[in-house]
Each structure stands twice: as structure tokens, then as C-alpha cells.
Amino acid sequence: MPKPTYASVTEQACTCSYLRHAAEDPDNPIVFHERTGEFQFTYQQANHEGRSMLVIYHCPFCGGAAPESKRALLFEVVSRSEGERLEEILAPIRTIQDALALLGTPDFDGYAGIRQEEQDGKPSTWRHRRQIRYERLSEVADVWIVESADGRLLWQLQGKYLGKREEGTG
Ligand SMILES: [Zn+2]
Incomplete structure (x- = not known):
């Protein structure tokens, strides 16, 4: 098709x-x-x-x-009900420290580079934000949590990878 x-x-x-x-x-x-x-x-x-x-x-x-x-x-589909279930778990979390206290040691703990292109007369910037990931909160979704510029948390659900990873690529 x-x-x-x-x-x-x-x-x-x-x-x-x-x-x-x-x-x-x-x-x-x-x-x-x-x-x-x-x-x-x-x-x-x-x-x-x-x-x-x-x-x-x-x-x-x-x-x-x-x-x-x-x-x-290639990736699991995160259903609406599963999204809502995770939303309830994540709702009380306000900081990375909250997440660590409530959810334990993450499966990934590092930094995300966020690039902002030049616009409206402001120069381009490259910032690093702490980012953590939990894989065990859901059968179908990995939960990514990142600290935003004003200290608030943003989180994102990402459908788990279904296939086998190709050799030599991440
Ligand atoms: Zn043709």
C-alpha cells in the first residue's frame, strides 16, 4: 500500500x-x-x-x-489512558530532586543541549539542561524529564523502541 x-x-x-x-x-x-x-x-x-x-x-x-x-x-504507541496514568504519577513532581526522591534512580541522568537560533535581534545560544529518563514506569513509554530555563520541569512520554537496535548506531 x-x-x-x-x-x-x-x-x-x-x-x-x-x-x-x-x-x-x-x-x-x-x-x-x-x-x-x-x-x-x-x-x-x-x-x-x-x-x-x-x-x-x-x-x-x-x-x-x-x-x-x-x-x-518501530515504536510502541502510548495510549490516552496510559498517558493519563503517567500524568497522575508525574503531577506532584516539581523539580528534578522531587523526581529522584519519588521515582528513585533514573535510567539516564545527563544533560540535553538546547540550541536557540538567532532571531529578533538576539544571538543564538546553546544551553545545557539536566535531563533524566525512567524506563520502568510504563510498559510502553519511556518518561523523559527536563529542567526548563525557569526551573520548572517539562516531561515527555516516548513510545518504547520495538525493533532491534542496528549495530553501531544509537
Ligand atoms: Zn515512479
Whole structure:
């Protein structure tokens, strides 16, 4: 089944095989990514190690929709009721110290770099915020907690990874 995006002008699938042939050509920047089932453009970004990629939603030759991505199946879906259950657990937590006292030792305790681009005449900034993660609060979600600029806590539920990690990548 093809998967056009909300902006697609056609739901018709690509049947011209351009993407498949391009992916088989090692000199072509188009690759097929087995794990997600996506065709992707890969390219080298200046000052970045490794290659970056853009997901291809439509065939560049015929304009048909590219095959459906399996990306959505890579992570658990966090249901509304599970989100509400976790919200209740997290509601009394106001600081990182509260979280540590109530939830115990986190599975990750570190810093997140937050980059703010230059805008409205203010220079770009790069800030570090303490960030912790708990994996055992839920069967389906990892809970990320980060300290915001004014000391308040922000938390985020992230569906757990379903597949096997690829060797050598994080
Ligand atoms: Zn095509």
C-alpha cells in the first residue's frame, strides 16, 4: 500500500520502478532503508560526520506515491489512558530532586543541549539542561524529564523502541 502525505496530489502508487532501480545503483544518492521500508535521499552535510537523509514520499520520475513507511511500527504507541496514568504519577513532581526522591534512580541522568537560533535581534545560544529518563514506569513509554530555563520541569512520554537496535548506531 502506498502512503501519500496529507499534501500529496495523488494517492496513486509509483509503479515505474525508478526508486527501486535508483536504490540498487551505488552511485545514486537514493537508498532503500530495510528497517523502515523507506526510500531515502542520503547526502553529506558540511561539518557533520556520517550521512544525513530525507525520506522520499513520491517518485521523482513518475510522481507516484512511494511505498508505505514502516517507521510508525518501530515504536510502541502510548495510549490516552496510559498517558493519563503517567500524568497522575508525574503531577506532584516539581523539580528534578522531587523526581529522584519519588521515582528513585533514573535510567539516564545527563544533560540535553538546547540550541536557540538567532532571531529578533538576539544571538543564538546553546544551553545545557539536566535531563533524566525512567524506563520502568510504563510498559510502553519511556518518561523523559527536563529542567526548563525557569526551573520548572517539562516531561515527555516516548513510545518504547520495538525493533532491534542496528549495530553501531544509537
Ligand atoms: Zn515512479
